[in-house]
Amino acid sequence: MSSNYDPASEGAETEFARKMSYGDYLHLDALLGAQHPLSDSHDEMLFIIQHQTSELWMRLAIHELRAARHAIASDEVPPAMKMLARVSRIFEQLNNAWDVLRTMTPSEYTRFRSRLGQSSGFQSFQYRQIEYLLGNRNEAMLKPHAHDAEVMTLLEAELATPSLYDEVLRLADRKGLAMPAVVLSRDVRETHRFDEGVLQAWRRVYEAPEPNWMLYELAEKLVDFEDYFRRWRFNHVTTVERVIGFKRGTGGTGGVSYLKRMLEVELFPELWRVRTIL
Structure with missing residues (x-):
């Protein structure tokens, strides 16, 4: 392909002053502006993005699991099967992400770990919502969220739902x-x-x-998901x-x-x- 190729010559839109662009639709200004390292450590960006992308995948998992639960309650099993299969693939992505984080060595993490304060992954309200949605309903795990009324309302509602x-x-x-x-x-x-x-x-x-x-088939979809x-x-x-x-976690666990x-x-x-x- 010529280095002077102009996609507009084949009809590609290139003027977005008054039209929705890719970045507009995805709100990339907010998404890519949400990384704020608290140290000058090169590896802190990896740590932040690993956890932010995990939260995005968990948001999608919740979306699919809630819809699957509703479909099953309504005797609409085929679409629930598709949703559960998708959730398994979501957790495959979450599994692959650990491979990236494992490229960070103990000495590299030590350079910024103290800047995390008491924040810890076990405080993730979305992870808690997934556990509650799936049936692991430990009310003691509400405590880390007691400071956030909106999150508490969400989790309490989940506990009250089959x-x-x-x-x-x-x-x-x-x-x-x-x-x-x-x-x-x-x-x-x-x-x-x-x-x-x-x-x-x-x-x-x-x-x-x-x-x-x-x-x-539905039982095997559940087993497949729990496997992941x-x-x-x-x-x-x-x-x-x-x-x-075997150090203690930043959140005290x-x-x-x-x-x-x-x-x-x-x-x-x-x-x-x-x-x-x-």
Whole structure:
């Protein structure tokens, strides 16, 4: 292609004084102006952008998960399948981002870590919203957000709404796969705990997938998503250990020990344990 090529010669728009441009539509002035390093460390920009882009991906994950939950509650399963598949791909992107952050060495992070104050990723309200949406409903984790009334309202509303898995179990019950009444009627503010009756219901689906194909496929979409979610948590642990070892986190948590505890959380316990009894 000639270095003198002019895209306008083929009809490309090049005058945007009175028209919407790419930058206008995406509000790039605000987006690219949101990085404000507090030190002169070269690597702080990486740290900021890593976390900002993660928050953007989480915003999209919330958008998709909420829509999927609504679709399932409305018996509109096919679009929910598409949304859940997309969320798995979102978490694949979040997983890949750790590879970039791991290029930062402990000595490089140390140069600006003190400038973070008490800020920490565990204070992310969007991550908390995702956990609540998926059913891990620890009310103690509301405390870091008590200073922000708007966020508290959002999280309290999420706690009062059935989780994604709650809606899946209700859907299964509506479709003739009887679920225990105690599970269906429990206080939705509480985390769903493993239930033998739910396990046996899923066993019937997995032992005969063909007549239960919709529920079988939906269950596998949930497992697929939790697989990516677990990998994201694991990558978080290994990245933190690689960069700060076993120091306490900036937010006061045990750092690696806190993150390892999070690895034990099961979002859809019966869907994992059903494999053992087939």
